[in-house]
Amino acid sequence: MVFSGAQLMCFLGAVQALQLGIVALLRSEKPRANRWFAATVLLIGLLLAVAAPRFAVQPAEQPPYFWMHLWSSLSLLVSPLIYFYVRASVGVVRFRPVSLLHFLPATAHLSLLFPLVLMDAGTRAETVNFYMERELYRSIIPGLRIGAGLTFIYWIGCFWWVRRLEKHILATASFSDQRQIDWLKWFTSLLVVLLVMLALGRLLASDQVELVGVTCFALFLLILNISAMVRPELFHGIAADLQLPEPTPAETPKYEHSQLEQDEKQRIAQKCRDWFEREKPYLDEELTLARVSQALKVSRNELSQVLNETEASSFYDYVNDYRIAAAKGLLEDPTQDHLSIDGIALEVGFRSRSVFYTAFKKRTNTTPGAWRKQRGKIG
Structure with missing residues (x-):
């Protein structure tokens, strides 16, 4: 079997993601943050593996609808995972039942496949052909557009938490952890750029943009692996003394209600x-x-x-x-x-x-x- 260069990059990225995910899960420092980090990179590896058939030397006339829809649904999970990784890195974060709402878009998008399961074979084939002929698998486009919007929103959310951490450090500590803060900003921003690039490639029906995006993802994971070996402290998380505490009314400064007189x-x-x-x-x-x-x-x-x-x-x-x-x-x-x-x-x-x-x-x-x-x- 002959593989294209793009497929090899997908497989390389998937292997790098698997290796990095296992290493993150085995780390004892900041286990909660490392679990979210592992889930993120493992999902990215899965997305690369699912995308590999698309770049075959002799690709099918149209990719299987099921796999295209699954890829789009899974991609909606990346941004929430990044968000929870950042939250777990900057301070105490509890995963409550309401937190499941972050994964509702991906679940709802995946549920669109369920009607196909209930159809008989003939109707299912007819429906899929109808979608494929009109390239509606690309618009899974609702999914891609929603995904691009959510990615931007989560990116803003991640930076809001990092900025809040920086203000907390200025207010409560005489030392900083700038390398960790810069790492969170760099990791989040680069992933957002790559996700948007892949979404644009699918929306514009541009194989070239998708190919560049897949290649960049694979190289990104390779760089992460090298970083994990050269500078493992990057994956230790923010020092406990600097992390945001669980918010409580007593810890929230409200100077407007202060009873302190000028004297x-x-x-x-x-x-x-x-x-x-x-x-x-x-x-x-x-x-x-x-x-x-x-x-x-x-x-x-x-x-x-x-x-x-x-x-x-x-x-x-x-x-x-x-x-x-x-x-x-x-x-x-x-x-x-x-x-x-x-x-x-x-x-x-x-x-x-x-x-x-x-x-x-x-x-x-x-x-x-x-x-x-x-x-x-x-x-």
Whole structure:
């Protein structure tokens, strides 16, 4: 049997998806998120396997209606799975009965096949031929159009949750997990582009667009596999200290209902400044709003409000301001010339060189190395 290049790409992608799905399921870190990730890539592999006959060297005049309809129905499941993967990655998410509504479009679309099952063989053949002659299998087109729309909506939903996570980190933690956040954005965006490309190829009856989409999917899965081997930490999920908590009324800041007077805000702000200057808690790379509020004996919401309104700063930036001030002192101190830039970053509480550089340049418009050299120090 001779396979076309496109079929080989479909099979390669399916194998890569199977391998990646098994690896994700075997990981002990963030099991809930990894299960959603595995379900997503395994479904993509199944879609590639189902699409392979379409690219045969000598394809049938028309693809079997059943397989085309099944492919379109299954494709409607990808976006919800991505959405639940992102939700499980950024924080606690419980799969409730109402969550099944996310899979209703795929179920409803698949149910359109049921009438064919109930028909006798002659009527079924007649009906399918009627669909095929008018290329109605492409419009499964309701399915493809609905799928493209849902993909865009879920993409917005995914980015909303990631953005909410970023705001939560700024408000409650002195450290970030930018690599994981960037990974979620990249993974989601690229999958959306590829899904839309396949949908357009089917809607426009363009084999070329479909072929490019299938090839890109296979390469995408290959890159994911390589990434899993080279940087397995990408699949560890957002650190537990940074994840969004289960929403509760007590954890929702509502400054408009706050009872804090201006004098009290100033008192808390001064108390916070005094404690930071005396105890230097910013040197702890895992400092959180919860720990500071506990030390100051004020609620997290009150402390967050004070920092936002009195200091005009998020907790993340507030702590980093102290870290940068400490870093400047080390960079300007000739007795600390033995410390490298990386050493100074770790010394003042930053987790990595890149985060230190970004924060330093944001506040000084120059790099740490340039700051040291400008004062006659050896870099």
